[in-house]
Amino acid sequence: MNSLIKLEITRALRNKKFLFFSVVYPSVLFLLIAGSSDSSTMVDGTGLNLAAFMMVSMASFGALTAVLMGNSERIAKERESGWVRQLRLTTLPGRGYVLAKTASAAVVSLPSIVVVFVVAAVTKGVRLDAWQWLALVVAIWAGSLCFAALGVAIGYLATGDAVRPITMIVYFGLSILGGLWFPSTGFPQWLSDIASWLPTHAYAALGQAIELGNAPHGKDVTLIVAYFLVFAGGAAWLYRKDTLKA
Amino acid sequence: MGSMTTTAQATEVVSFERVSKSYGDVRAVDGLTLDLHPGETVALLGPNGAGKSTTLDLLLGLRPADTGSVRVFGTSPRDAIVQGRVGAMLQSGGLMDEVTVAELVKLACALHPKPYKPGEVMSRAGIAQLADRKVNKLSGGQEQRVRFALATAGANDLIVLDEPTTGMDVSARQAFWATMREQADQGRTVLFATHYLEEADAIADRVLVLHRGRLLADGTAAEIKARAGARKVAFDLEGDIDEQALRALPFLTTLDVSGRTVRLQSSDADATVHALYGLGVYPRNLEVAGLGLEQAFVAITTAEEARTS
Numbered sequence: 090m091n092s093l094i095k096l097e098i099t100r101a102l103r104n105k106k107f108l109f110f111s112v113v114y115p116s117v118l119f120l121l122i123a124g125s126s127d128s129s130t131m132v133d134g135t136g137l138n139l140a141a142f143m144m145v146s147m148a149s150f151g152a153l154t155a156v157l158m159g160n161s162e163r164i165a166k167e168r169e170s171g172w173v174r175q176l177r178l179t180t181l182p183g184r185g186y187v188l189a190k191t192a193s194a195a196v197v198s199l200p201s202i203v204v205v206f207v208v209a210a211v212t213k214g215v216r217l218d219a220w221q222w223l224a225l226v227v228a229i230w231a232g233s234l235c236f237a238a239l240g241v242a243i244g245y246l247a248t249g250d251a252v253r254p255i256t257m258i259v260y261f262g263l264s265i266l267g268g269l270w271f272p273s274t275g276f277p278q279w280l281s282d283i284a285s286w287l288p289t290h291a292y293a294a295l296g297q298a299i300e301l302g303n304a305p306h307g308k309d310v311t312l313i314v315a316y317f318l319v320f321a322g323g324a325a326w327l328y329r330k331d332t333l334k335a
Numbered sequence: 336m337g338s339m340t341t342t343a344q345a346t347e348v349v350s351f352e353r354v355s356k357s358y359g360d361v362r363a364v365d366g367l368t369l370d371l372h373p374g375e376t377v378a379l380l381g382p383n384g385a386g387k388s389t390t391l392d393l394l395l396g397l398r399p400a401d402t403g404s405v406r407v408f409g410t411s412p413r414d415a416i417v418q419g420r421v422g423a424m425l426q427s428g429g430l431m432d433e434v435t436v437a438e439l440v441k442l443a444c445a446l447h448p449k450p451y452k453p454g455e456v457m458s459r460a461g462i463a464q465l466a467d468r469k470v471n472k473l474s475g476g477q478e479q480r481v482r483f484a485l486a487t488a489g490a491n492d493l494i495v496l497d498e499p500t501t502g503m504d505v506s507a508r509q510a511f512w513a514t515m516r517e518q519a520d521q522g523r524t525v526l527f528a529t530h531y532l533e534e535a536d537a538i539a540d541r542v543l544v545l546h547r548g549r550l551l552a553d554g555t556a557a558e559i560k561a562r563a564g565a566r567k568v569a570f571d572l573e574g575d576i577d578e579q580a581l582r583a584l585p586f587l588t589t590l591d592v593s594g595r596t597v598r599l600q601s602s603d604a605d606a607t608v609h610a611l612y613g614l615g616v617y618p619r620n621l622e623v624a625g626l627g628l629e630q631a632f633v634a635i636t637t638a639e640e641a642r643t644s
Binding site (some may be wrong): 092093099104170172173174175177178179180181285333334 | 425428442445447
């Protein structure tokens with residue numbers, strides 16, 4: 090299985106478009122949104138200034154891009170092309186394919202997190218304790234597994250033609266409503282009530298709590314874990330269904 | 336399951352027992368029973384929709400059978416694959432794109448329990464010169480050879496090929512079958528689905544004719560030809576042609592008179608021609624020839640269709 094993971098990673102790193110959208114694009118968005126703010130521009134109700142807030146949002150967004158896009162589109166396309174069938178004629182265990190995809194997506198998501206951090210620290214002077222930086226990387230990286238599972242589920246649900254629009258709707262919907270692009274504190278009350286239950290909102294909240302020097306809130310951790318279980322369960326069910334159809 | 340395995344089954348390479356598979360109302364495979372023996376080169380022959388691909392899917396464990404049992408080397412298809420005993424080349428087997436041919440072959444070797452060296456696999460499949468080519472930049476025939484390389488990445492005992500020469504030109508096809516014969520000569524069992532009937536005729540020791548998910552014929556290519564009326568006889572007659580007398584010839588299966596020319600098929604051409612002279616006629620330009628497998632095949636399936644409808 091390691092050989093497949095290695096090849097998937099090589100392939101992901103070769104795909105310039107994919108690298109741009111997951112590694113460079115979040116940093117560009119960060120600069121566009123937080124670039125002209127000064128350190129006293131606070132985000133209401135968070136205790137964080139705009140730069141610190143958007144740093145976590147964009148790091149989360151980058152990781153989300155890498156794992157969601159990386160999994161869903163490839164899986165749907167490769168199911169259709171028959172590569173998944175071909176792999177089933179090897180010793181690779183059934184889960185191996187999905188694990189290799191997720192592992193390679195995680196390899197790309199790591200730089201997308203780190204690059205946003207570096208850009209934020211250098212251009213906007215975001216300063217945190219060493220443990221906070223480390224905890225942020227771990228939390229955002231680990232939290233992205235939730236969306237990797239969602240990507241797998243979409244990959245097994247959608248056909249090759251439909252997968253891109255479906256992924257895009259889910260991706261932009263979760264990003265914007267979850268407050269990754271701009272703080273959901275600016276939403277009307279009803280919308281921010283909905284947003285607070287979205288996995289992306291809980292995901293960004295993990296990092297924001299760490300930035301304030303706190304442990305992530307229990308509700309957010311519980312939400313992320315619950316979504317992960319739902320997505321992973323759905324992905325497993327769809328995978329099994331797909332296997333019976335060959 | 337294990338206690339049900341008899342020793343007779345365990346020695347067979349593949350054993351289907353009353354296997355059925357439906358998609359909705361369509362019975363793709365209908366009570367199929369067959370065994371493949373070690374070292375055979377077997378053609379699975381049938382028109383489109385005969386159930387060839389489904390049969391191979393069942394054999395490879397890609398789909399579960401509705402009823403009946405499928406055993407490969409005395410175990411389940413999946414276990415046989417995990418043991419590295421089965422290599423397969425699917426018609427619908429896509430390839431990973433954005434990687435090179437060499438990377439893909441290396442992956443296949445790494446995943447095989449009894450792998451060959453990637454360089455060896457590529458040169459045997461005739462793709463050594465394509466090693467650095469991206470997989471998505473290959474022609475149809477080249478892709479087929481890459482699939483063949485993936486199917487032969489290790490020391491398999493059974494090689495399964497679904498329409499392997501699709502997209503190949505004549506010379507590539509010949510080269511492919513030469514490679515395949517080497518595999519068979521090493522004692523491997525080879526099963527291939529085809530509707531290139533001349534391939535079945537030229538390559539296979541044994542031909543299985545599949546029609547509407549059922550096994551219609553099982554024998555050597557020669558036997559299958561014999562079953563459909565072995566030989567065709569053609570000649571010209573002068574004067575009046577007594578069709579009644581011709582129709583009464585022994586071993587006759589079909590008769591066609593157009594103008595002076597008589598064409599007939601016979602399951603025993605020697606006896607038919609002997610009787611023809613017995614009629615006191617003098618046939619000119621007499622030709623006796625074997626039926627191609629294609630005609631034999633058409634004859635068998637037409638007879639079957641007439642019987643069932």
